[in-house]
Amino acid sequence: xxxxxxxxxxxxxxxxxxxxxxxxxxxxxxxxxxxxSNTSSIDSFINFACDWLTKIGGVIALVxxxxxxxxxxxxxxxxxxxxxxxxxxxxxxxxxxxxxGLFGL
Numbered sequence: 001x002x003x004x005x006x007x008x009x010x011x012x013x014x015x016x017x018x019x020x021x022x023x024x025x026x027x028x029x030x031x032x033x034x035x036x037s038n039t040s041s042i043d044s045f046i047n048f049a050c051d052w053l054t055k056i057g058g059v060i061a062l063v064x065x066x067x068x069x070x071x072x073x074x075x076x077x078x079x080x081x082x083x084x085x086x087x088x089x090x091x092x093x094x095x096x097x098x099x100x101g102l103f104g105l
Contacts, residue, residue, distance in 0.1 A: 053097035061090025
């Protein structure tokens with residue numbers, strides 16, 4: 001009998017928490033917030049930084065390509081590996097700089 005009462009109390013507690021959570025969610029979702037964001041000063045800096053990061057990434061990728069070519073010429077496995085890693089790092093930097101649209105800029 002006690003086990004049945006415990007089970008009923010647990011179910012009652014869970015239903016209370018669940019209904020409270022759902023009610024809170026509906027209350028929060030129905031709020032309207034009017035806010036103005038003036039981020040023009042930081043947006044211009046981010047555009048400037050992303051332009052330069054694209055150029056720097058291109059230079060790093062170029063250096064990585066040269067390192068890879070020299071490692072291939074010398075038949076140096078470590079040189080090839082470092083060259084490819086540098087090449088990938090440069091292209092990753094270019095990709096990150098070009099993806100500012102993902103952040104709403």
